[in-house]
Amino acid sequence: MAAPFVVVGAGIGGLAAAIALARAGKRTLVLERAERIEEVGAGLQISPNAGRVLHEFGMRAALDAVAIEPRALNIRRAADGAVLARLPLAAARERWGAPFRVFHRADLQKALLDEALRLGVEIRTAARCDGFAQDEDGVRLDVGGEALAAEALIGADGLRSTIRDALGLAASDAPRPTGLTAWRTLIPIETAPAALRERETHIWLGASAHIVHYPLRDASIVSAVAILEDRADRLPAADMRTGEELARAMGFGRWSRDLRNLLEAGEEWRRWPLYGRPELARWGRGRVALLGDAAHPMVPFLAQGAAQAIEDAAALGRMFADERATVESALDAYQSARAERAIRIQRASRRQGANCHYAGPMAALRDAAVRLMGGKGILARNAWIYR
Ligand SMILES: Cc1cc2nc3c(=O)[nH]c(=O)nc-3n(C[C@H](O)[C@H](O)[C@H](O)COP(=O)(O)OP(=O)(O)OC[C@H]3O[C@@H](n4cnc5c(N)ncnc54)[C@H](O)[C@@H]3O)c2cc1C
Numbered sequence: 001m002a003a004p005f006v007v008v009g010a011g012i013g014g015l016a017a018a019i020a021l022a023r024a025g026k027r028t029l030v031l032e033r034a035e036r037i038e039e040v041g042a043g044l045q046i047s048p049n050a051g052r053v054l055h056e057f058g059m060r061a062a063l064d065a066v067a068i069e070p071r072a073l074n075i076r077r078a079a080d081g082a083v084l085a086r087l088p089l090a091a092a093r094e095r096w097g098a099p100f101r102v103f104h105r106a107d108l109q110k111a112l113l114d115e116a117l118r119l120g121v122e123i124r125t126a127a128r129c130d131g132f133a134q135d136e137d138g139v140r141l142d143v144g145g146e147a148l149a150a151e152a153l154i155g156a157d158g159l160r161s162t163i164r165d166a167l168g169l170a171a172s173d174a175p176r177p178t179g180l181t182a183w184r185t186l187i188p189i190e191t192a193p194a195a196l197r198e199r200e201t202h203i204w205l206g207a208s209a210h211i212v213h214y215p216l217r218d219a220s221i222v223s224a225v226a227i228l229e230d231r232a233d234r235l236p237a238a239d240m241r242t243g244e245e246l247a248r249a250m251g252f253g254r255w256s257r258d259l260r261n262l263l264e265a266g267e268e269w270r271r272w273p274l275y276g277r278p279e280l281a282r283w284g285r286g287r288v289a290l291l292g293d294a295a296h297p298m299v300p301f302l303a304q305g306a307a308q309a310i311e312d313a314a315a316l317g318r319m320f321a322d323e324r325a326t327v328e329s330a331l332d333a334y335q336s337a338r339a340e341r342a343i344r345i346q347r348a349s350r351r352q353g354a355n356c357h358y359a360g361p362m363a364a365l366r367d368a369a370v371r372l373m374g375g376k377g378i379l380a381r382n383a384w385i386y387r
Contacts, residue, residue: 003138004029004122006150008129008163010037012044012105013292013309014156015112019057020317021154022119029150030121031143033128037113039105040270042184043216043223045201046108048386050307051098053314062111067101069093070201070214075370075378078206081256084367087375089201096386102201102214102223129157131166132288139287152327153288154316156309159275161294169282175275178299179230180353182274183246185266187222189215192265193258196222204259205366207359209250213262224266226250227274227300229357241269274299279343282335289331291316296342301352302385304345312338345385 005021007014010032021028046054046067054063073087093099116123130142132153139150155163159175189197196202201214208231213224228250241249243264250263277297283290292309315337319330358366373381 002027003149003151005152005154006031006139006141006148007154007156007291008141009156009158009161009292009294010034010113010123010125011039011156011158011292011309012109012112012306013294013312014154015109015116016053016057016310016313017154017156017291017316018116018121018123019112019119020313021320022116022121023057024317024320026151026320028116028121030116030123031127031129031141032123032125035126037109037123037125039109040184041186042105042225043186043214044103044105044108044306045214045303046101046103046310047303047307048092048096048098048100050310051101052096053310055098056314057115059111059115062115063101063103063108066107066111066217067103068199068215068217068219069099069101070199072375073100073201073203075375076202076204076256077367078204078209078211078255078259081204081258084205084370085373085375085378087379092386096383102216104216104221104223107217129162131162134285134287136286151287152331154291155284155288155294156291158293159277159297161290163288164277164290164294167285167288167290169280169285170278173278175277175297177230178274178276180274180299181228181230182272182300183226183228183241183269184272185224185243185269186216187224187262187265189220189222192222193261195258196262203356204256205356205358205363206250206255207363208357210356211259211263222262224262225300226263226269227353227356230273237271239271241271242267243269279346281339281343283339284331284335287327287331289316289334295338296346298346298349299353300349301356302345302349302382304349304385308342308345311341348385 005026075085089100139153141148204211208229243266283295291312
């Protein structure tokens with residue numbers, strides 16, 4: 001039997017890639033170092049650009065069964081709760097071919113895993129790839145000391161990618177701290193302030209920090225993420241904090257009562273320092289290519305990391321569906337098709353981050369601009385992402 005196409009990593013990017021390869025008729029094996037396929041307990045927004053790909057994968061009903069479609073996204077001033085703009089999300093399905101959806105990460109990952117298994121993808125857990133060598137005939141992987149032959153290798157192994165390190169595509173390519181930390185929690189809906197229980201997304205803008213939250217799982221829980229500049233965090237480092245500790249660290253005393261109550265309702269906030277890596281215009285060599293965070297990690301301010309990994313998967317599948325393509329030509333075409341857009345979104349995400357954390361007169365200017373543009377204007381400005 002011919003060697004399989006091997007995907008390293010069973011995150012959202014790796015599973016989407018496996019689905020795309022299997023749909024293109026490739027025998028596909030996924031290697032995951034963890035004992036079990038499981039995502040962190042947190043929410044994930046999936047915008048229409050990625051939703052459309054998943055619809056093409058035939059997953060519309062599976063997604064609808066576990067997702068919530070928020071009616072609107074409210075951009076709010078943390079100090080007093082004023083709604084600066086309200087983005088009407090409900091029209092997205094018609095306008096961009098798929099809705100804005102929010103998921104518990106584990107639910108999306110399970111839907112992708114089920115679809116991959118249905119298509120005959122083989123998944124091996126507790127299988128860590130430690131490196132590879134390649135020549136014109138194929139790739140040989142080192143899987144915890146065991147040799148494995150592959151036709152092609154897709155490194156979907158996340159921010160700290162072993163495959164990226166082994167490819168050596170850039171000088172001084174190590175992950176670097178961004179100076180920002182995300183704190184995440186899930187809150188039972190009945191303990192959230194009554195005004196924040198509806199099926200809508202809220203983004204609260206404060207000095208040096210901002211908060212995003214939305215309901216999950218039939219609106220039984222609220223997923224909340226607080227992003228804080230490290231220099232503004234005056235408490236000793238800890239991997240977990242209570243809502244009260246976090247509120248103190250973020251100076252929430254001056255913030256709107258509903259927001260403070262929401263934050264304090266989170267009993268366990270988990271720390272997630274944010275790292276970046278240099279932009280890459282090439283994502284591979286020969287029979288090996290990167291995908292998702294391994295290729296283009298990005299700060300989460302446009303909620304596009306997983307969405308871009310899903311777009312990568314679609315492009316990969318398209319290139320391999322061409323029967324005249326060789327492995328090398330398909331992977332080359334894949335990188336050429338994707339790199340420019342991914343870099344543009346990496347940069348736009350960084351700019352958006354700075355914009356979220358202004359204080360003083362800059363914050364007042366930003367708030368006035370957000371009001372002037374209005375929800376529809378902001379959606380129109382971001383249409384290049386969702387189209
Ligand atoms: C706070 C926060 C909020 C975010 N919100 C959003 C959002 O709303 N929308 C959005 O689109 N994106 C969002 N993102 C980004 C998104 O989470 C990531 O871009 C996405 O999960 C990346 O998926 P991935 O499959 O590329 O990598 P990962 O999820 O990191 O998966 C990599 C997998 O590879 C495995 N692995 C690693 N090394 C090896 C090895 N050597 N051998 C075998 N297996 C290996 C790992 O165990 C893991 O399972 C957010 C990120 C953060 C931090």
